[in-house]
Amino acid sequence: MSRHRSRNRERIAATAMELIGEHGLAHVTMSSLAERAGVSRATLYHYFPDLDHVLLAWVELQVDRFVSRVAQLAGEEPDPRARLALIIAQLTDYFASRDHRLGLEQLGTLAVAPVTARAVAERMSPLMELVSDCLRTGQRMGQFRAELDPEVHASLILGLLGAMRPHLVSGRYAPGAAARAVSSLVLDGVTRR
């Protein structure tokens, strides 16, 4: 895919989010989007087959950016305990960020359309891997309880963070405090007695 093309896709997707912010999802159409993006409707259809895929492109971009940043940071932390805490802190920070509030939050609970929801879940899977890796390493090193299923526990941890999200988005809970609360709950839960 040419640089020009992918740049245009980004710009169009961003414009779609602007429109959603202004008029709500229901009132955003391929037609209004084409007009706002300063592009003909025909051109827009060259870029995306329908509105779902526009939103999808936007979400994928955001998620990928976030996930790769976290993956890089996590790669620099060898201790599984600390790595887990770091990932948790990154997520709470992100949920409290302006980026998130204006973005993913806009799309309801990340699940505009089933397509989008599935895509987000897939894109998030490296994060899931990161967490379950922590758990596996911790188990191998004897720090964590051996009877845990790392896969299931990884999704529990991410679920816990997802549950914290509304509290962070609303600003009722500071990201640091949230990170501490979740970390302590999780680390207590996985640590070997």
Next chain:
Amino acid sequence: MSRHRSRNRERIAATAMELIGEHGLAHVTMSSLAERAGVSRATLYHYFPDLDHVLLAWVELQVDRFVSRVAQLAGEEPDPRARLALIIAQLTDYFASRDHRLGLEQLGTLAVAPVTARAVAERMSPLMELVSDCLRTGQRMGQFRAELDPEVHASLILGLLGAMRPHLVSGRYAPGAAARAVSSLVLDGVTRR
């Protein structure tokens, strides 16, 4: 609202779910719904202003039913620890049930439209109350850690259960095992040291 009317609303909402099951959300329209429900389009518009509200009605019905059953059961269990475990078990059972798989699951992550998502969250709030009541009572009785925020922890617990949902729906995890895993994590987390 007359009995006749609310009965019809239920029937129409159920028909909408059938259609979604057969053709997917995107292909269900007010027109196709009217036809399938054996009612004129004009009549349908007398019952619901748009498709979102049809789905909304269905979801509200399901959630209300479930929540009131759990509330009743929980009311009969005085000990906060056991009550918490009971609520957790009810939810894991429900997520593994055929009802759930065919219903809420159908609508993506419960969040078809932002309207619906918000409504579900509101309808779920009695459940949230139930859980935070457990926590408060447990704190008063000295069983649970005093420094927890019952509101926040309640949503963490429900978030945890939400994270367990995909594992239950897919059948990869048995409801009993899930309930035990979540219960132990939660009870360990809240119990006073």
Next chain:
DNA sequence: ATGCACTATAGACACTCTGTATACTTTATG
């Protein structure tokens, strides 16, 4: 039973959006 209020219905209306196709123009680049 007659009349009244309520509910349902058929059909038509103007409107918006979709997805696709055609033919024309601009722009990049080998």
Next chain:
DNA sequence: CATAAAGTATACAGAGTGTCTATAGTGCAT
């Protein structure tokens, strides 16, 4: 500069929306 690729204007048929009007059925109290 030739030519392929990318963009544009415009038109089209089709589907769905939301509203309205006129008509028909249904239940119920007087």
